[in-house]
Amino acid sequence: MNQLPKIGIAGTGSYVPERVFTNHDFKGIETSDEWIRERTGIRERRYARADEASSHMAVEAAKRAMESAGVAPEEIDLIVVGTVTPDNAFPSTACHLQHALGCARAAAFDVSAACTGFIYSLSVGWSMARAMGYRNVLVVGVEKLSSIINMEDRTSCILFGDGAGAAVLRPMPEGPSEILFSSLHSMGGHEDVMSLPAGGTRMLPTHETIDQKKHFIHIKGREVFKFAVTKMVEMVELAAAKVGVPVSKISTIIPHQVNLRIIEYAAEKLNYPLERMMINIERYGNTSAASVPIALDEAVKSGRVKRGDLVVMVAFGAGLTWGGIALKY
Numbered sequence: 001m002n003q004l005p006k007i008g009i010a011g012t013g014s015y016v017p018e019r020v021f022t023n024h025d026f027k028g029i030e031t032s033d034e035w036i037r038e039r040t041g042i043r044e045r046r047y048a049r050a051d052e053a054s055s056h057m058a059v060e061a062a063k064r065a066m067e068s069a070g071v072a073p074e075e076i077d078l079i080v081v082g083t084v085t086p087d088n089a090f091p092s093t094a095c096h097l098q099h100a101l102g103c104a105r106a107a108a109f110d111v112s113a114a115c116t117g118f119i120y121s122l123s124v125g126w127s128m129a130r131a132m133g134y135r136n137v138l139v140v141g142v143e144k145l146s147s148i149i150n151m152e153d154r155t156s157c158i159l160f161g162d163g164a165g166a167a168v169l170r171p172m173p174e175g176p177s178e179i180l181f182s183s184l185h186s187m188g189g190h191e192d193v194m195s196l197p198a199g200g201t202r203m204l205p206t207h208e209t210i211d212q213k214k215h216f217i218h219i220k221g222r223e224v225f226k227f228a229v230t231k232m233v234e235m236v237e238l239a240a241a242k243v244g245v246p247v248s249k250i251s252t253i254i255p256h257q258v259n260l261r262i263i264e265y266a267a268e269k270l271n272y273p274l275e276r277m278m279i280n281i282e283r284y285g286n287t288s289a290a291s292v293p294i295a296l297d298e299a300v301k302s303g304r305v306k307r308g309d310l311v312v313m314v315a316f317g318a319g320l321t322w323g324g325i326a327l328k329y
């Protein structure tokens, strides 16, 4: 039987928009910098310009990832983009990205799994590289959440930011790098917990839906909290077991940047040192599908994650969806 090729991450990149929006900048809602920092760990987030679409941010992150992987646009065979804030319903953000980058040979499509979008996209890219022979696979997580937040809803608007993160996958027969394990899950029927109610075929856009602010994120944060801690712990434990090591042997855990307290609770339950959890939520807030790849890129570029390190990435979000990936970087 043919052995499936060993696929690793050849390079990473990320991009966040220039505009910094601090906790002090929220106007017209009853909140404070102190409340937001204590309850979420967030100090500031980035918001894209009005003329800056998701694909524009994705281009910047992708260029950086391709440069660090030493891959030219014409060498990219496949582009997978995780996003819930696409440029258009169609064409896909991946197609916009393909055109902007000049990846003329690449197949391109989007994946919709909310905050688990990058974990899903990376798993799809990995599987297609292994099973279908796509050689250079560009995987991106990107969101322009500022376009779907209700700035009058203090329970949700403070949480989210914009950005993009990317990784290039390719066969890496030499060296330690290899994606080792992926596990993806979903539990539909929870749109009351997190959803964007209008604009799709369930609730067509009308003047009324706009007046009722149904084109914005609706979440029940408290309900997400428990789910997020439980799934983060479950996924890390499963990944460690599948790789055949105790959790303490994972060099770095890269969790979805959802809330510092959620990450702290999970670290405590896992008996895992918080210093080895990659955390950058204070600067970017929750960027949904972009959160894990931005954190991965920052961990790599800062030298926290080195070649051969065992890394576990874990995320959860609307759907509900959740998933984890273990890899040797």
Ligand SMILES: CC(C)(COP(=O)(O)OP(=O)(O)OC[C@H]1O[C@@H](n2cnc3c(N)ncnc32)[C@H](O)[C@@H]1OP(=O)(O)O)[C@@H](O)C(=O)NCCC(=O)NCCS
Residues within 6 Å of the ligand: 030, 031, 032, 035, 036, 039, 040, 115, 154, 155, 156, 158, 159, 194, 219, 220, 221, 222, 223, 224, 225, 258, 259, 286, 316, 317, 318
């Ligand atoms: C949203 C979240 C920060 C709220 O924190 P929490 O500790 O659960 O706070 P609660 O929802 O219990 O609210 C506590 C009080 O603070 C108030 N409050 C909520 N947002 C506030 C804000 N921005 N500023 C000040 N007070 C706020 C609430 O109204 C509530 O007041 P009450 O006690 O008078 O009813 C937290 O639940 C969370 O991070 N959840 C997950 C985030 C998420 O869903 N992400 C998207 C999916 S990945």
